[in-house]
Amino acid sequence: MSAAATATLIPLEAVEPAMIEEVLDRAFGPDRHARTAYRIREGMPWLPALSFAALDENELLVGTIQCWPIALQTKQGPVPLVMVGPVAVVPERQGEGFGIGLMSAMIAADADLAKGGRGALAQVLIGDADYYGRWGFSAAFTGGWRCPGPYEPERLLARGASLAAMPAEGMLGPWEMAAGR
Numbered sequence: 001m002s003a004a005a006t007a008t009l010i011p012l013e014a015v016e017p018a019m020i021e022e023v024l025d026r027a028f029g030p031d032r033h034a035r036t037a038y039r040i041r042e043g044m045p046w047l048p049a050l051s052f053a054a055l056d057e058n059e060l061l062v063g064t065i066q067c068w069p070i071a072l073q074t075k076q077g078p079v080p081l082v083m084v085g086p087v088a089v090v091p092e093r094q095g096e097g098f099g100i101g102l103m104s105a106m107i108a109a110d111a112d113l114a115k116g117g118r119g120a121l122a123q124v125l126i127g128d129a130d131y132y133g134r135w136g137f138s139a140a141f142t143g144g145w146r147c148p149g150p151y152e153p154e155r156l157l158a159r160g161a162s163l164a165a166m167p168a169e170g171m172l173g174p175w176e177m178a179a180g181r
Contacts, residue, residue: 009105012051012064020053023064027088036149037126040172041068041083041173049113050082052105054089054098063089064103067110070124072145074170081172082110082159084125099131107135122160124172132157144169 012020024032032038050067065087071078084106089098114120126147129138137157141164144157148171 006057007062007101008055008059009101010047010055012046012053012066013048015053015061017062020064023061023090024086024088026090027094032086035126035129036147036151037083037085039148040174041070042174044068044070044174046075047082050106050109052102052109054102055064056093060122062093063087063098063102065106067106067123069175070172071175072167072170073173076102076167078176079166079170080121080175082121082123085127086100087127103104103132103135110130120161122162122166124156124158126151126155127157129154129157135159141168147169148173176179 017171028035046066046068050065052065053061054063056062059138066085068083070081070083072081084103089096089102089103110120110123111163123137123143124145125132125137127137136159139154139157142156142158143153146169147156
């Protein structure tokens with residue numbers, strides 16, 4: 001049985017913020033705040049219903065996933081999206097399936113929200129297409145989207161039934177309406 005098979009997933013809001021930050025620092029380094037993804041979601045609170053923590057067989061925190069309300073800012077106005085990530089697993093436990101478990105839990109929670117009347121929002125992330133492609137993420141519709149900082153266009157991935165109807169161009173940034181700005 002793999003370690004991931006014995007993982008426990010809990011709501012991320014049940015974890016002390018300092019512990020979340022420690023996992024993120026260990027997974028991505030202390031300079032992670034300079035990444036473009038942080039600029040895209042700047043000032044936004046993460047979405048508790050789509051954010052989880054993974055505990056290992058000893059109930060130690062080994063991974064987290066956070067999702068954020070963002071928007072594609074277009075000439076016609078903002079189009080709401082969900083930004084997925086960071087998906088973080090401590091280095092010594094990477095490759096054991098914790099990331100897959102966290103992503104699968106988020107996808108299932110998002111589907112439940114969509115069925116509950118929220119409607120389905122497209123999801124976007126900056127990541128590896130080979131890894132995230134298993135959940136339907138691709139760069140097929142993001143070629144005209146821009147980010148407020150450096151990024152590799154082939155790593156700007158999105159998934160969702162509404163992608164084909166979305167504007168082909170725009171800038172990713174905070175979802176101003178969600179923040180009440």
